[in-house]
Amino acid sequence: MTITDLGLRPYPVGDSSIRRMALEARGLGYDSLVAVGVPPGDYYGVAVREGIIIAGMPAKDAAAKAKRAADGRLVMVRAGDNGFNRAMIGVRGVHLLCGIEYAHRHAFDHVIAKMAADNTVAVDISLAPLILRRGPARQKALDRYRDILMLSRKFSFPLTLSTHADSVLSMRSVREVSGLAATIGFDLDEIEQALAFAGSRHAGSTPVREVP
């Protein structure tokens, strides 16, 4: 099982170089990282894979961008309204729907949940709101995540856990991520699957295929 942290934004967006983040991630118990805007590679024994976040554009443009994304990159789409999410879940090449905590409550319903399960598109549970926010903002994020978790248990679409860190100070250890996920309601198996999803998708995207 490859434990992966997702959505990292190193320098110049953040204040830490990708090497420093990889060095920190190694100490925090991660095997690999998915970072935005950096070339893939291996730093200090931590595999870094390139990710792309598609946000702030109409569904048609977002779908075209997702299809254009090169192989090997993890394509994350920031959730929008219900119609946008429904359109993006069906697009080939989209791996992950992120930023669900910012979307409206009805932006992710049981229909999209079924589509996500059919297309094996994961929904990202970012722990950043739990770490950085306080009061009603954190309560709202917790509420949204519990709703997503309930839908995931019913429709069996994958979930991921991430920190979306832009600094080494925002990164959290696997133990802390597991603990925070447990406060949402994740059980141990769900936590393991969520942390391993990105790694398994990477392994599955290799060009070698079994031909019957």
Added chain:
Amino acid sequence: MTVRPPTLREKRRYVLARVLPGGMTVDPKELYFAVAEAVTSLWGDDLASRVHPAVLAIENGCAFIRCRRGTERELALALSTVTSCAGQKIALRTIATSGTMESLRARLQETARGAPGALPAGTGISVGGKDVEVIFCESQKIDVVEKGFKNAARFFLTTQDLEDK
């Protein structure tokens, strides 16, 4: 006031947490306020009163934080939500939990920080065409700030980043 016999005293646990970024001076009182706020906001007043956190000391860049026995997990999770102290961005990395501070001090000796870095604090270097000043260097980790700017943000690099630039 008579002192309670040991059997009637409440059982406590001590959590050792590293304060990041390295080399930063943190006031224990300010850190206590940050920890208490984190515990209260995450778990509420009820559980916060049971955790009863207290910052006892900060030694070698690590904080000794006390809680009641049985609430270590809650405290450790709350520590992961501490992001600032007295207006400065920080992070707390839990290293160990123990029943005595002495054993934590022994643990701190075992997990002593890495070898000192090659660049002492105050060294001026150039990174990507910018003049920066090293403010903390340990093993392969280097923290720098841009020269000439008051309250400039800290950048977190490695020795390999400097070799490449």
